Amino acid sequence: MVSKKKNKIITFQDTILKLQNYWSQKGCIILQPYDMEVGAGTFHPATTLKSLGPKSWKSAYVQPSRRPSDGRYGENPNRLQHYYQFQVIIKPSPDNIKKLFLESLKSIGIEHQDHDIRFVEDDWESPTLGAAGLGWEVWCDGMEITQFTYFQQMAGIQCNPISVELTYGLERVCMFIQQKKNVYDLIWNKEGLLYKDIHLETEKQFSKYNFEIANSENLLKIFEILENEAKNLIVNKLPLPAYDQCLKASHVFNILDARRAISIAQRAEYILRIRELVKGVGEKYLEINS
Amino acid sequence: MSELFLELFSEEMPPNLQCYVRETLLQNIKNFLDKEQIKYDGYNNCFSTPNRLVIYFKKIEKEAIRASQEFRGPSVKSSEDAINGFINSNNISKNQIYKKKINNEEFYFYKSPKKKIKTASLLQNEIPEIISRIKWKKSMKWGEYNLYWGRPLKSIMALYENKVLKFKLGHLHSKNITFIDKDYEDKTKSFKNYKSYASFFKKSGILINHNERKKYIENKINQISKSKNLKIHLKDKLLEEVTNIVENPNIILCSFNKQFLDIPQEIVTITIENYQKFFPLYDQNNNLTNYFIVVSDSRDIKGFIKKGNESVIDARLSDADYFWKKNRSQNMLKQISELKKINYFNGLGTYYDKSQRLKKLGGHLSDVFLLSKEKIEVASSICKVDLLSDLVNEFPELQGLLGGYFAEVQGFEKEVSTALKEQYLPTGPNSNTPKKNYSVALCLTDKIDTLVGFFGLGMIPSSSKDPYALRRLTIGLVKIIVQNKKNLKLKEIINYSCQLYNDQSKQFDNKIILPKISIFIIDRLKNLMKEKGIRQDIIESSVLEKNIDKLTSIFSKAEKLNKIIDKQLGKDIIENYKRASNILNSEKDKEDSEILGAADPGLFQNQFEKDLYKKINEIKKNFTSISIETDFQAQLFLLASAKKEVSNFFDNVQVNDEDKILKKNRLQLLDMFCKTFDNYINFTKVDTQ
Numbered sequence: 001m002v003s004k005k006k007n008k009i010i011t012f013q014d015t016i017l018k019l020q021n022y023w024s025q026k027g028c029i030i031l032q033p034y035d036m037e038v039g040a041g042t043f044h045p046a047t048t049l050k051s052l053g054p055k056s057w058k059s060a061y062v063q064p065s066r067r068p069s070d071g072r073y074g075e076n077p078n079r080l081q082h083y084y085q086f087q088v089i090i091k092p093s094p095d096n097i098k099k100l101f102l103e104s105l106k107s108i109g110i111e112h113q114d115h116d117i118r119f120v121e122d123d124w125e126s127p128t129l130g131a132a133g134l135g136w137e138v139w140c141d142g143m144e145i146t147q148f149t150y151f152q153q154m155a156g157i158q159c160n161p162i163s164v165e166l167t168y169g170l171e172r173v174c175m176f177i178q179q180k181k182n183v184y185d186l187i188w189n190k191e192g193l194l195y196k197d198i199h200l201e202t203e204k205q206f207s208k209y210n211f212e213i214a215n216s217e218n219l220l221k222i223f224e225i226l227e228n229e230a231k232n233l234i235v236n237k238l239p240l241p242a243y244d245q246c247l248k249a250s251h252v253f254n255i256l257d258a259r260r261a262i263s264i265a266q267r268a269e270y271i272l273r274i275r276e277l278v279k280g281v282g283e284k285y286l287e288i289n290s
Numbered sequence: 291m292s293e294l295f296l297e298l299f300s301e302e303m304p305p306n307l308q309c310y311v312r313e314t315l316l317q318n319i320k321n322f323l324d325k326e327q328i329k330y331d332g333y334n335n336c337f338s339t340p341n342r343l344v345i346y347f348k349k350i351e352k353e354a355i356r357a358s359q360e361f362r363g364p365s366v367k368s369s370e371d372a373i374n375g376f377i378n379s380n381n382i383s384k385n386q387i388y389k390k391k392i393n394n395e396e397f398y399f400y401k402s403p404k405k406k407i408k409t410a411s412l413l414q415n416e417i418p419e420i421i422s423r424i425k426w427k428k429s430m431k432w433g434e435y436n437l438y439w440g441r442p443l444k445s446i447m448a449l450y451e452n453k454v455l456k457f458k459l460g461h462l463h464s465k466n467i468t469f470i471d472k473d474y475e476d477k478t479k480s481f482k483n484y485k486s487y488a489s490f491f492k493k494s495g496i497l498i499n500h501n502e503r504k505k506y507i508e509n510k511i512n513q514i515s516k517s518k519n520l521k522i523h524l525k526d527k528l529l530e531e532v533t534n535i536v537e538n539p540n541i542i543l544c545s546f547n548k549q550f551l552d553i554p555q556e557i558v559t560i561t562i563e564n565y566q567k568f569f570p571l572y573d574q575n576n577n578l579t580n581y582f583i584v585v586s587d588s589r590d591i592k593g594f595i596k597k598g599n600e601s602v603i604d605a606r607l608s609d610a611d612y613f614w615k616k617n618r619s620q621n622m623l624k625q626i627s628e629l630k631k632i633n634y635f636n637g638l639g640t641y642y643d644k645s646q647r648l649k650k651l652g653g654h655l656s657d658v659f660l661l662s663k664e665k666i667e668v669a670s671s672i673c674k675v676d677l678l679s680d681l682v683n684e685f686p687e688l689q690g691l692l693g694g695y696f697a698e699v700q701g702f703e704k705e706v707s708t709a710l711k712e713q714y715l716p717t718g719p720n721s722n723t724p725k726k727n728y729s730v731a732l733c734l735t736d737k738i739d740t741l742v743g744f745f746g747l748g749m750i751p752s753s754s755k756d757p758y759a760l761r762r763l764t765i766g767l768v769k770i771i772v773q774n775k776k777n778l779k780l781k782e783i784i785n786y787s788c789q790l791y792n793d794q795s796k797q798f799d800n801k802i803i804l805p806k807i808s809i810f811i812i813d814r815l816k817n818l819m820k821e822k823g824i825r826q827d828i829i830e831s832s833v834l835e836k837n838i839d840k841l842t843s844i845f846s847k848a849e850k851l852n853k854i855i856d857k858q859l860g861k862d863i864i865e866n867y868k869r870a871s872n873i874l875n876s877e878k879d880k881e882d883s884e885i886l887g888a889a890d891p892g893l894f895q896n897q898f899e900k901d902l903y904k905k906i907n908e909i910k911k912n913f914t915s916i917s918i919e920t921d922f923q924a925q926l927f928l929l930a931s932a933k934k935e936v937s938n939f940f941d942n943v944q945v946n947d948e949d950k951i952l953k954k955n956r957l958q959l960l961d962m963f964c965k966t967f968d969n970y971i972n973f974t975k976v977d978t979q
Binding site: 093094116123164 | 301302304305340428430431432433434441442444473474475476535566568584586587588590591592594595597598599601602603604605608609612631632633
């Protein structure tokens with residue numbers, strides 16, 4: 001897509017560095033991934049909790065994300081149960097955010113005038129987080145590379161002011177830049193290490209675990225324990241540790257879902273239970289921070 | 291007269307919001323102009339691109355005329371204060387009021403002079419109001435602002451008489467400039483009117499007028515497909531949507547890897563149309579090809595856009611292909627027991643339970659439909675197996691259809707795989723109903739089982755709430771029965787379905803459920819008849835009995851009667867009936883004993899009575915003869931044919947005879963007559979119009 005010359009190819013790690021560099025220059029605090037299994041960059045407290053309340057906030061970070069149901073034993077060129085998101089969160093959303101975003105693409109070699117960049121309606125909702133926002137998925141030549149969302153609600157609480165969230169799917173973006181049809185062929189670094197060298201075995205093992213081996217009975221018990229722990233922490237006015245329990249519970253739920261151990265009717269109930277916890281966390285967090 | 295030109299520039303607005311706000315805004319401005327009696331003529335419209343919403347009125351009168359108006363003040367007897375109050379509130383002086391008598395009382399009056407108001411100042415005040423009154427189906431806030439809009443609103447350009455209409459909307463001030471680069475919002479330019487604005491953008495390929503844009507895209511697509519000797523099945527909804535997501539349309543012919551043509555076609559077209567908003571192309575025999583058309587929003591100078599879009603389709607199809615190959619080889623019969631893992635609905639068991647019920651219900655129908663019991667049982671048992679597949683997980687809208695494809699590959703008989711494919715029909719108001727017997731049977735049992743289950747749980751739709759779409763399902767049920775002219779003992783089937791739930795230890799009481807379902811079904815039948823343009827009085831008369839065992843004949847009778855009701859034939863029938871029933875009704879109550887039983891021919895005094903009696907018996911006999919039992923047209927002719935006998939009877943026979951026995955006998959004759967007619971439909975409530 002960019003230059004075909006090997007030495008000029010933007011590697012996977014370059015992409016991360018360039019994005020970090022770009023958003024750092026735009027005044028974002030560069031954070032590290034949250035040290036827990038989460039379904040998306042949005043779950044990082046730097047997004048969920050920081051988007052609540054009146055204080056300004058600008059941050060960018062990489063977040064490894066897990067979606068057990070999306071595992072394909074390493075056999076599918078596009079689907080992974082573990083992948084990377086690059087997350088930008090800015091509150092209040094600046095007027096020139098579209099320009100900032102398009103320039104960030106330029107920084108990783110996607111020249112706007114050469115491509116068909118589209119803002120396709122995608123009203124985002126996270127039932128477990130009690131969050132909703134309006135925005136788009138950004139398509140580059142038909143491929144979704146970023147999620148662009150103005151948060152309207154988080155943890156069941158109306159946002160004010162409004163934060164804007166940009167979530168780059170790093171593998172997608174890189175596959176686009178490096179012109180690869182298979183995620184495992186992505187070039188990770190200048191020495192030529194590939195994505196598969198790092199992650200193929202992970203995908204195989206975790207797919208097997210998520211779909212076949214995970215012990216549903218135990219996980220159901222763990223879910224209960226985590227839920228109680230979170231409730232207790234909320235009562236004790238410790239929303240931050242309580243939120244950690246929510247994240248763990250959410251991940252346990254996702255594995256149970258991948259195991260198809262939860263029926264459609266129960267599914268809604270579990271989601272509601274997590275949402276109630278997150279709501280409690282959000283309220284307590286605001287109480288303490290205002 | 292002068293031009294009004296507004297542009298509201300925002301970040302990318304979704305297509306459906308564009309359509310909605312276009313219509314609403316234009317209508318609200320027109321309503322305002324009408325209300326203020328400001329004349330406008332010539333062209334007016336509202337256009338949009340994803341970023342620009344444009345209102346354009348070619349000519350609006352520069353002044354609004356306020357006609358002179360008379361205001362009534364207080365009575366002349368009122369206190370000085372009241373009179374002064376009237377004068378002050380109208381901002382006039384004492385010599386401008388006058389006295390006038392109304393109903394013997396004298397009042398003060400004031401007549402305001404004819405006035406001219408500048409349209410510009412009215413627009414200036416009202417436009418921000420009109421804009422902020424838009425009721426969004428979905429709207430948002432952004433930054434620290436308090437404004438609500440479909441997507442962040444960035445600038446407002448408002449011109450009338452080539453000058454800025456100055457107003458404020460939230461934090462935004464109207465101007466005569468707008469952003470000309472939609473993405474970076476770095477460059478601005480001022481405009482004087484719509485024409486210069488539209489032509490400025492046209493130079494760079496941007497078509498502001500969405501109608502023009504739609505036509506342009508349509509022409510180009512047709513051109514390209516024709517040049518490749520390919521065909522396009524253009525769906526207007528998709529074309530409309532694509533028109534609303536581009537401003538600078540560029541049409542690119544693309545192709546995907548041919549090997550994916552082996553995947554079920556619906557998967558490919560859904561991927562291309564629904565997910566990517568592209569247009570698939572077909573060969574001259576209407577077979578899907580591996581070509582498709584992309585409408586991009588910019589020129590493909592370096593060829594990246596074509597290449598990128600092609601690889602997206604290839605990637606998506608390769609994902610689908612992976613699942614297709616995996617799922618089609620998973621033995622459906624062996625998977626039946628796995629349905630135990632999927633809950634159908636709380637209280638109604640799993641999908642395994644459901645398919646076991648369907649199997650028995652299908653077996654029951656096999657006699658009525660003359661089907662092989664074995665085949666329908668197989669179809670019922672495996673019909674929900676596709677819910678276990680990855681493909682249905684990926685493409686939920688293709689459930690049923692995919693099951694059919696799996697069954698085809700696994701060598702199930704054609705009737706079975708087709709029934710699976712068609713099991714959810716009809717899917718919407720314009721969708722087909724199944725015609726093949728196995729499909730009809732499976733569709734019916736599935737719907738009846740669902741209906742009985744939800745009614746059994748007491749989850750009956752209310753007038754406003756129908757979360758499980760039972761109305762739509764039941765309309766489908768009625769349509770399938772009526773359109774296939776099936777005579778089904780529906781009550782028996784519903785009772786059996788109830789029994790099947792009971793066998794699975796779900797305690798449903800059919801005595802409670804059946805009457806409720808019957809009413810629900812009859813109401814849907816009424817809707818269907820209304821949709822077909824059948825007159826309300828005929829509809830009401832046909833469903834008086836609420837007999838769901840006769841849906842087909844109720845519908846056909848009503849339809850046939852509706853066709854002739856306004857013709858001579860219809861008038862004859864109604865008149866014959868009314869003459870008899872009018873007398874009958876007015877005399878009925880006066881009789882001491884009820885009019886029961888047939889008239890006694892031995893009591894007839896004249897030929898006219900005998901003739902009518904003979905005619906009634908002739909009609910009765912014919913009605914039950916097999917030849918016309920279901921020929922409702924013939925039945926109507928027969929009813930109309932009594933005209934002569936009826937006329938002669940009423941012209942020559944006095945029903946109200948002094949001899950009470952004779953009178954009663956004649957009333958009984960008329961009662962026989964009416965009852966014979968009522969065999970067709972209860973004519974009491976049908977009117978001649």
